[in-house]
Amino acid sequence: MPYRSATWILEPDIAEMKHLSVEEIRRLLPEVEALRPLLDEVAAAARPDAERRWAGSGELGTVGERLVDPEEVDELIPGVLERMREHLATLYDSAARAIHALADDDPRAALDALLAGAEAEWAMGHLRQAEAFIEAALGQATRLPDRRVALPALITGARIARAAGRWETAEARYLKVLALARDAEDAQHAATAAVGAGNVAVDRGLWELARMRYDEAEPWVRRLGPEAPEGWHLELNRSIVAREEGRLLEAGEHWERAKERAEEASTGEEVEGEVRAILSNARGQILQARGLDPDAEVAFRHALEAARRPDAQVTIGVNLAEVLLEKGRTLEAGQMARDAEELALTAHVTPRLPEVYRVLGRVAAARGHADAFVFFERALEVIREQGLPDFERARTLEVYGRYDQQRGEPDTGRARLQEAARILGRLGCRTALDRVQALMNE
Amino acid sequence: MPRTVIGLISQEGEGEAAAAAEEAGVRWHAFRRASPFLQALAEEPEAIVLVSLGHPEGGPELAAKVAERPEGSGPLLVSAPGASLELALTARKLGAGLLLREPLVASELAREIRRRSRIEGGIRLPDPEELADEPELVGSGPAMARVVRSIAEAAGASSPVLLSGESGTGKELVARAIHGAGDRRTGPFVAINCAAIPEHLLESELFGHERGAFTGAVARKEGRFQRAHGGTLLLDEVGDMSLILQAKILRALEEGQVERVGGTSPVRVDVRVVAATNRELEEEVAADEFREDLYYRLAVNRIALPPLRERLEDLEELVIHFAGYFSRVYGRRVEGLDREVLRMLRAHSWPGNVRELRNVLDRAVQRCQGGWIRPQDVTVGADAPRVSSRERTAAEGYPPTTSLEEVERDHIIRVLAYTDGVMADAAEILGIHRNTLTRRVRALGIDSESP
Numbered sequence: 001m002p003y004r005s006a007t008w009i010l011e012p013d014i015a016e017m018k019h020l021s022v023e024e025i026r027r028l029l030p031e032v033e034a035l036r037p038l039l040d041e042v043a044a045a046a047r048p049d050a051e052r053r054w055a056g057s058g059e060l061g062t063v064g065e066r067l068v069d070p071e072e073v074d075e076l077i078p079g080v081l082e083r084m085r086e087h088l089a090t091l092y093d094s095a096a097r098a099i100h101a102l103a104d105d106d107p108r109a110a111l112d113a114l115l116a117g118a119e120a121e122w123a124m125g126h127l128r129q130a131e132a133f134i135e136a137a138l139g140q141a142t143r144l145p146d147r148r149v150a151l152p153a154l155i156t157g158a159r160i161a162r163a164a165g166r167w168e169t170a171e172a173r174y175l176k177v178l179a180l181a182r183d184a185e186d187a188q189h190a191a192t193a194a195v196g197a198g199n200v201a202v203d204r205g206l207w208e209l210a211r212m213r214y215d216e217a218e219p220w221v222r223r224l225g226p227e228a229p230e231g232w233h234l235e236l237n238r239s240i241v242a243r244e245e246g247r248l249l250e251a252g253e254h255w256e257r258a259k260e261r262a263e264e265a266s267t268g269e270e271v272e273g274e275v276r277a278i279l280s281n282a283r284g285q286i287l288q289a290r291g292l293d294p295d296a297e298v299a300f301r302h303a304l305e306a307a308r309r310p311d312a313q314v315t316i317g318v319n320l321a322e323v324l325l326e327k328g329r330t331l332e333a334g335q336m337a338r339d340a341e342e343l344a345l346t347a348h349v350t351p352r353l354p355e356v357y358r359v360l361g362r363v364a365a366a367r368g369h370a371d372a373f374v375f376f377e378r379a380l381e382v383i384r385e386q387g388l389p390d391f392e393r394a395r396t397l398e399v400y401g402r403y404d405q406q407r408g409e410p411d412t413g414r415a416r417l418q419e420a421a422r423i424l425g426r427l428g429c430r431t432a433l434d435r436v437q438a439l440m441n442e
Numbered sequence: 443m444p445r446t447v448i449g450l451i452s453q454e455g456e457g458e459a460a461a462a463a464e465e466a467g468v469r470w471h472a473f474r475r476a477s478p479f480l481q482a483l484a485e486e487p488e489a490i491v492l493v494s495l496g497h498p499e500g501g502p503e504l505a506a507k508v509a510e511r512p513e514g515s516g517p518l519l520v521s522a523p524g525a526s527l528e529l530a531l532t533a534r535k536l537g538a539g540l541l542l543r544e545p546l547v548a549s550e551l552a553r554e555i556r557r558r559s560r561i562e563g564g565i566r567l568p569d570p571e572e573l574a575d576e577p578e579l580v581g582s583g584p585a586m587a588r589v590v591r592s593i594a595e596a597a598g599a600s601s602p603v604l605l606s607g608e609s610g611t612g613k614e615l616v617a618r619a620i621h622g623a624g625d626r627r628t629g630p631f632v633a634i635n636c637a638a639i640p641e642h643l644l645e646s647e648l649f650g651h652e653r654g655a656f657t658g659a660v661a662r663k664e665g666r667f668q669r670a671h672g673g674t675l676l677l678d679e680v681g682d683m684s685l686i687l688q689a690k691i692l693r694a695l696e697e698g699q700v701e702r703v704g705g706t707s708p709v710r711v712d713v714r715v716v717a718a719t720n721r722e723l724e725e726e727v728a729a730d731e732f733r734e735d736l737y738y739r740l741a742v743n744r745i746a747l748p749p750l751r752e753r754l755e756d757l758e759e760l761v762i763h764f765a766g767y768f769s770r771v772y773g774r775r776v777e778g779l780d781r782e783v784l785r786m787l788r789a790h791s792w793p794g795n796v797r798e799l800r801n802v803l804d805r806a807v808q809r810c811q812g813g814w815i816r817p818q819d820v821t822v823g824a825d826a827p828r829v830s831s832r833e834r835t836a837a838e839g840y841p842p843t844t845s846l847e848e849v850e851r852d853h854i855i856r857v858l859a860y861t862d863g864v865m866a867d868a869a870e871i872l873g874i875h876r877n878t879l880t881r882r883v884r885a886l887g888i889d890s891e892s893p
Contacts, residue, residue, distance in 0.1 A: 023640060054609035054794035055720055056678050057637035064640060269875030328771060331804045347846070371638045371647075380658070415660035 023064035041076045044346050062378040090120040107143040115153045127164040151189050165389020171200045191220035191230045205431030210241050232262035251286050277307035296323050310347035314340045321359045334363045354379040358399050376400035394423035449492035450479040450500045455546045462551035488516045495522040509536040534587040566778040567766045580763045581756030585748040592745040597623035604740045605718040607747030610797030613718035621674040629673030634666045637682035646703045655704025667700045670713045681721035692736045750792040764803035779815035790822045851886040
């Protein structure tokens, strides 16, 4: 911190230094990768504008309108630098280990080192960089006679590709793992890969394919024994498929089995924590699909109580906001979504912000705000800035397009829906595409 | 015990008044002379009072005398032969609410008696079918009466209107009322919040855009000016607009035409602009943050809206209105509320004005049990700006730059120090399983011997 004399500090222009909005800061700075961690930290440190709390614009505020004290930016820098230093140290260490492994002609060690780099980048949310490390790691795998050595890298690569919304790559990697594991009678990797491939099919709305993958996973999961978490994951995922296909009783039965298997497989503490959060959230979604909104609300509240991970808390908060919105409790829905926004920002789970802004936009529209579209615009901006998957963009355009149609702008609405349909078609998301096309024909 | 209505009315109105009282389930005492009427009032101060403004011994003076009775006295209803804006304003000034027209109609009077009726220990809501739809300007006190008068004046003109007042005072409702009472009422009412929309989108929202004018301009779009053609455009929070856009608004007002972003030909628009602000625009003008020429263009008619704390005489009416409104929205039967609730609400400073009160009643209606709002159902001040999690941490002794991991590490060390390093006890305090604590201690690099 620069030295200042007391007299200088007391000068009014310094003492009353203007707070800046995140938006103003973003418009000021160039969009370069090196500034991204600092900007994320600035957004996390920003506060809602108290003066606008009761203004008409207060309910429409997003991260862009949150305020930052310029002095605080100086204070944030050491922390950001330290985190970046640690991160770079991990990456450089992984690179150094890979170089030594190459010199030692040890492709397996090089693969492990590069995989560690991929995991470090993934943990930072740098999906493109993580993918580059995975590609490099898999390149080393081709030098190995035993392809099974590549299984952990392929599985991590599939997960990263799935997180980035690159579903074809994710599916291809899972299937490769499945083939290798099947030949080697490797139940663990086969179960993980079959369930993972099923999950990718769920992401794409390919329910029949998802069921097929989960059926394929079943015997491998059984071989892992009752304590393997894959057992309850599988049942829970089946309940999701059944729910999406409208077979709600069956969804409930799968959910019950998932609960039983989770209780068998988890410690008491886990059952009370994250496991309960996941199960209660899924239960809430089934109840919501059955139209039992009050019960769904209770389930989501239980899930929120149990959830420990911020990303889970944000998603459950959004689900709860959706139920409250369905019930016309727009004030509570808005507050719940606001809490989720606050958490997404302060806990650095910004990839969840678009889903938060989509529900906030719908809440604002339900509350009669003519300018509710600002939330959809902000969601699109976050998706672009954070390099989030195209699927997120399609989902936002779908909600935005429907909103435009409802507010009397059919041409704009149709154009947005067309763009959403184009993306969904390219990604092969059949169910979502059908839904968007039905909206276009309305 | 049923409430009493004491009335000073002419003989012709007595029959209808008695029928209304019977319909509303109250007792009825009619007087034709002022003196016994006032004596009856003194004996039964909580009675509902009906005064005919056209009565030879009644009139506005006597009604004013009744209106000045101490707080806690029964409500005043007034009636008059014929209706005029002046009489309606007199009724509002007296806190009498709706002016009842003579000859009295039993059903109308009964409805008004029920609406204003108080029951022992609480305030009863009107019947669901009598509840007004939102939006509606509510309040019959003198401050609102002034606003209503200004609305009537502004509605008759065609020049711009500038509404000022704190956030949450109902500026959009007033803008709608001006639109609804003026010649343009059959045209559209379009609102835009200039503070809510990011600068780079605001211009296209106001003036429209051509397809492809910028990234995201997926189709040709009409701006709000064009959509408000033939009607009224509310520019809410106009003080937050940039100087560049202020210049464009001024041009639109002066020339009656706008140009779409990316467009080449201007479009004629016939729009009455109502601007609203929660800022002191004169100060913004003095500080060169708001264009003086635009200010004078907008401030031809000015209406200042009072904050709720300065019109607490309307609080009860507002509470009844919102409680009734939300009971219908949520399909919850709410018959009334405790008088203590009103006392609590009167004690609050209402920084968010009517918008804040609306939120309080929204929650209260959802929480209340047995169809009655009680003090425990009401949380006042819950909508105060929340501190961010960083500020909360700072308040608890961590600097705002502390990461969650550092806080976790620090807290685990403190708890281990407190338990003399006994992991089982520490885990119990932390509310986590012992194995989880062991894992966290290892992951966070805590030397469990160190405390």
